[in-house]
Amino acid sequence: MAQTDPTTTHPRVVQTVLDTTDPRRLAEFYRALLGLAYRSGDEPPAPGEPDARGADWLVLHGEGLWPLAFQKVPEITPPTWPDPAVPQQLHLDMTVPDTATLDAQRARAEALGARVLLDRREDPDEPLYVFADPDGHPFCIFVG
Template sequence: MVDYPQMLHTVLDALNARELADFYRHLLNLKYRPGDEPAGAEDDPDWLVLVDDAGVRKLAFQRVDELTPTTWPRPDVPMQLHVDFTVPSFEELQRQRARAESLGATILLDRTDNQDEPLYVFADPAGHPFCIFVA
């Protein structure tokens, strides 16, 4: 029998871990791991974890002192990593676009005219790219 590593969660670097965690918490309807909830005005954590309703870890956020956002689609600073999210319909894609933007995302690419796989590529508030598309 061979044991394999199991994925625990994906970690995103951020200048402000709380701000980026809150963005994804609202975007994906996740919650903080017990003990990671905001602690008041002095709250500046180095590490936070978001979980789903069953308590399964989904995303983690690590505070860094320096972060160079991607310049994608220009090749100067590549994506290095991005996360894909799917929705069931074009109408839901439009609803999620509006939600993402209201939470602080910016659109990097609008490919909604593609009949096979309409999508948006966004940058989160820290500059990390992510996609939402119809699957």
């Protein structure tokens, strides 16, 4: 029996899009946190120059990750996780090799503007932190 080509029988994820009231600010947060680069043409403008691209849609890419895009919306209602009043609906999971790196990444994330929503650093099976990015989108960093 002939095998089917998954590129013609299934959709392919090309990027994850995060809604934000400020695409440049949120893109800069994830660029710094994950070491990503802007898609050609999406780089920040020179100081004092208008940021036409950053006013609507920006894309970051990096090795081993499909692109992250940032879409301008008029307002955001941040998830209230773990309170279910406003569900998170989507979150990003990120891994690090050990607890020393986990601790270093917590410090980096907080310095970049994230806040800790859950501290499971002492969990013997899966040490992790759940953070909210500057717009309130949850993401996890765990030892994996």
